[in-house]
Amino acid sequence: MTRLVDPPLADLTETMMDMGQRARAASRALGLLTPDDRTRGLKAIAASIRAASAEILAANAKDMAAARDKGLAPSMLDRLALDERRVEAIAAGVEAVAALPDPIGRELARWSRPNGLDIARVAVPLGVIGIIYESRPNVTADAGALCLRSGNAAILRGGSESAHSSGRLAAAMRSALKAEGLPEDVIQLVGTTDRTAVGLMLGGLGGALDVIVPRGGRSLVERVQAEARVPVIGHLEGLCHTYVHSGADPEKAVAITVNAKMRRTGICGATETLLIDASVAADLLPRIAEALEAKGCELRGDAQARALMPNIAPATDEDWATEYLEPILSVAVVDGLEGALAHIDRWSSGHTDAIITEDSAAAETFLARVDSAIVLHNASTQFADGGEFGFGAEIGIATGRIHARGPVGADQLTTYKYAVRGTGQVRP
Amino acid sequence: MTRLVDPPLADLTETMMDMGQRARAASRALGLLTPDDRTRGLKAIAASIRAASAEILAANAKDMAAARDKGLAPSMLDRLALDERRVEAIAAGVEAVAALPDPIGRELARWSRPNGLDIARVAVPLGVIGIIYESRPNVTADAGALCLRSGNAAILRGGSESAHSSGRLAAAMRSALKAEGLPEDVIQLVGTTDRTAVGLMLGGLGGALDVIVPRGGRSLVERVQAEARVPVIGHLEGLCHTYVHSGADPEKAVAITVNAKMRRTGICGATETLLIDASVAADLLPRIAEALEAKGCELRGDAQARALMPNIAPATDEDWATEYLEPILSVAVVDGLEGALAHIDRWSSGHTDAIITEDSAAAETFLARVDSAIVLHNASTQFADGGEFGFGAEIGIATGRIHARGPVGADQLTTYKYAVRGTGQVRP
Numbered sequence: 001m002t003r004l005v006d007p008p009l010a011d012l013t014e015t016m017m018d019m020g021q022r023a024r025a026a027s028r029a030l031g032l033l034t035p036d037d038r039t040r041g042l043k044a045i046a047a048s049i050r051a052a053s054a055e056i057l058a059a060n061a062k063d064m065a066a067a068r069d070k071g072l073a074p075s076m077l078d079r080l081a082l083d084e085r086r087v088e089a090i091a092a093g094v095e096a097v098a099a100l101p102d103p104i105g106r107e108l109a110r111w112s113r114p115n116g117l118d119i120a121r122v123a124v125p126l127g128v129i130g131i132i133y134e135s136r137p138n139v140t141a142d143a144g145a146l147c148l149r150s151g152n153a154a155i156l157r158g159g160s161e162s163a164h165s166s167g168r169l170a171a172a173m174r175s176a177l178k179a180e181g182l183p184e185d186v187i188q189l190v191g192t193t194d195r196t197a198v199g200l201m202l203g204g205l206g207g208a209l210d211v212i213v214p215r216g217g218r219s220l221v222e223r224v225q226a227e228a229r230v231p232v233i234g235h236l237e238g239l240c241h242t243y244v245h246s247g248a249d250p251e252k253a254v255a256i257t258v259n260a261k262m263r264r265t266g267i268c269g270a271t272e273t274l275l276i277d278a279s280v281a282a283d284l285l286p287r288i289a290e291a292l293e294a295k296g297c298e299l300r301g302d303a304q305a306r307a308l309m310p311n312i313a314p315a316t317d318e319d320w321a322t323e324y325l326e327p328i329l330s331v332a333v334v335d336g337l338e339g340a341l342a343h344i345d346r347w348s349s350g351h352t353d354a355i356i357t358e359d360s361a362a363a364e365t366f367l368a369r370v371d372s373a374i375v376l377h378n379a380s381t382q383f384a385d386g387g388e389f390g391f392g393a394e395i396g397i398a399t400g401r402i403h404a405r406g407p408v409g410a411d412q413l414t415t416y417k418y419a420v421r422g423t424g425q426v427r428p
Numbered sequence: 429m430t431r432l433v434d435p436p437l438a439d440l441t442e443t444m445m446d447m448g449q450r451a452r453a454a455s456r457a458l459g460l461l462t463p464d465d466r467t468r469g470l471k472a473i474a475a476s477i478r479a480a481s482a483e484i485l486a487a488n489a490k491d492m493a494a495a496r497d498k499g500l501a502p503s504m505l506d507r508l509a510l511d512e513r514r515v516e517a518i519a520a521g522v523e524a525v526a527a528l529p530d531p532i533g534r535e536l537a538r539w540s541r542p543n544g545l546d547i548a549r550v551a552v553p554l555g556v557i558g559i560i561y562e563s564r565p566n567v568t569a570d571a572g573a574l575c576l577r578s579g580n581a582a583i584l585r586g587g588s589e590s591a592h593s594s595g596r597l598a599a600a601m602r603s604a605l606k607a608e609g610l611p612e613d614v615i616q617l618v619g620t621t622d623r624t625a626v627g628l629m630l631g632g633l634g635g636a637l638d639v640i641v642p643r644g645g646r647s648l649v650e651r652v653q654a655e656a657r658v659p660v661i662g663h664l665e666g667l668c669h670t671y672v673h674s675g676a677d678p679e680k681a682v683a684i685t686v687n688a689k690m691r692r693t694g695i696c697g698a699t700e701t702l703l704i705d706a707s708v709a710a711d712l713l714p715r716i717a718e719a720l721e722a723k724g725c726e727l728r729g730d731a732q733a734r735a736l737m738p739n740i741a742p743a744t745d746e747d748w749a750t751e752y753l754e755p756i757l758s759v760a761v762v763d764g765l766e767g768a769l770a771h772i773d774r775w776s777s778g779h780t781d782a783i784i785t786e787d788s789a790a791a792e793t794f795l796a797r798v799d800s801a802i803v804l805h806n807a808s809t810q811f812a813d814g815g816e817f818g819f820g821a822e823i824g825i826a827t828g829r830i831h832a833r834g835p836v837g838a839d840q841l842t843t844y845k846y847a848v849r850g851t852g853q854v855r856p
Contacts, residue, residue, distance in 0.1 A: 028773075031797070031799070032797075105796075111818065113816070113817075113818055117807060117811065117816075119817060119818075124799065126829055126830065127829060210829050210830075211829070211830055225657060229653060231659065231660070231828060231829070231830045232659070233830070249852070251852075252852040255852065255854055256852065256854055258854075259854035259855060260854075263854070263855055345456075363849075367847040367849075368533075368847075369459070369460075371459070371552065371845070372845065373845055373846065374845065374846045374848060375845060375846070375847055375848065376848040376849075376850060377847075377848070377849045377850060378849070378850040378851055378852050378853070379545060379848055379849075379850030379851075379852070379853040379854075380853065380854045380855050382854075382855040383545065383848065383850075383853065383855055385855075388541070388545075388855065389541075389547060389846075390539065390541055390547075400659060401554055401555060401638050401639070401659070401843050402554065402638075402639055402659045402661070402830065402831040402843060403830040403831040405843055405844060405845060405846075406845070406846050415829050415830060415833055416833060417799070417800065417801055417802065417803060417833060417834070418801065418802045418803070418817070418833075418834050419795040419796075419803055419805075420802060420803065420804040420805065420807055420811065421791075421795075421804075421805045421806070421807075422804060422805060422806040422807030422811075423806055424677070424679075424680040424683065424684065424806050424807070425806070425807040425808065425811065426683055426684055426686075426687035426688075426691070426807075426808045426810075427687060427691055427808050427810040427811055427813075427816065
């Protein structure tokens, strides 16, 4: 299951279908366990990852060597790299998930009908979740832990560059489950790097998969759109805006914009476009620009922005549509709140958008009218994160509109059923 | 838009794409309205349907004549037929939806983070919903009303046999919205009977559709699985079980089983398979069978059931897998609760399953372990209905696992966003 030599297609199909069946059986077994069992499993996994730290780092060294040979970009190498501190952070992350309230069996609502029927809406696991992700070993642990916390079985397919690291991590997680007498097939990693495996997962593994969570670039997104035969909790791009309103506090405007763009430029919650009211642009834009440029950020502006700062490059429609994920910021001067709302309505990817203002009426209008998963007032768009929301961890930030929006934590990996208690009622 | 002559394909594509754009614009306009505006629109729609009763019945007479010429089955003719009482019931149904609490803007959760960020999860509309349904004119009104209540724009595509009836109903609904100064394109009906329109909807109308709700037979389900490029809230079959446990009250067992099977045999919540404990079958099965046969129900049994009642036909695996939607019931004698759970786990479609028992421990085990959208104790499976759940109306019973399970009412047609209120927080 974690073999790294690609098998022939017939074998691969059989292997993947078998993984689906084992995941389904494990998810049923998991359903019979208690919240304490799941917590015990998570704590054992954290301990097992710590104990296997040296082996995980050795496996990661193999991945890193191969990735350097392939000439991977520095940002991708950074995502792939592990060291002792990062392995400890991974184990601590699993412990944080162990400390979360168990969502399964929770009564979400309960009411009685005039005929005496008692109706309860109760949280239950989604079932078997297929997760397709980048070459980031930590996602293997986070996703596996969140699935276990929420009573789901996970079939994990990480990027090929992280195969050794993720394989060793998954082995540590499975051995912990086995040692605790828990169903180890709750966490399965697709060992092959053959992309055919992704296609088989998108096909649903013969009905075994209940939902697919794809994380990755445009080519994965397009493949998912074309091939997925199971429901998808999608993770598309984060083209986030920070809007400096005429009523903004200048200090906050500078500090939040710099943080929203530059804290980490490669994450989906990073701001890509700054909108600033025409009435304050002459005063504020040069101050914000100076602070950004001091951090190494390149600016691209519309005509009004360039009238104030002629040294910056022009921004085109392509800029408004681009998730840079780099130290580049496009800047548009807008005509008040309606101008900002119109720009966001046209260009936002519906991920995260923020307004900076001391005018609470303007802030509330912005929060109500911007139709993004996360809308913020006087805070950095980089707070778009499950940990920052208090979810303990996240499997990603959902950008679709159904099932879950924003950070996907353990609660978002559940569905519900209705338990209806009667005393002999028949329907007239 | 309600023209009934099929246009050429290029025209049809253009018409449908235009409907998508108009729905999106209407959904944005609807988002700026208040709950009272939506309530006012719904009341006006109910009045308008009542006022147009004669025209609606005339349109229905055309549909009925054509359907009789085509030799439609009596059960389908019954679904299609309208009379004054049914039109009044449709108008009253819209009024019931008008009386429901408006779900939009409702705060679903709110909490503060240690850094002072205030996070609220707020209900928002899904956006534009495409609904593909059978030749049932009442669904046109129910679905349109529920979408309006939940702030969504609806693109409705009813079965071709109901084209005139649904067209006249939709016209009455739209004229009411227009007269109230509300966006009439919130409710649009696909006028053509060309099935290419369904394909265009499954393709998402150029990104205009946020979700598809398909209702219909196996051929639609298969088409949706193959072609849908947008999220689907699915409505598959209801292969429902009623399980008579050894601790069942005999009177309740007879009354509930007869109601669950025979009240209406053609609905998705009708019981298709009776499971009965071996320890009580000799006593109870003949009594239940007698009551069912007196209502005209045919029984098909496994070997143990036929040992008790040799006159009934044998049931095969095909019977366990069949949603009859007719007065036929398959009967299996099972070996206690575990036997019943195993049968349901293998054959249930995950829609609705019930246990009849006075043993509350057995009932709670059944409610916890049966993984169906609705699980009932001592009540008829025919309660699987949005109205019976107190939802006012329903667009159907969802059988998928993500977003919504069970009856889909106004609440289930919403999603959420996060409104985050800060005081200048940046992320460390």
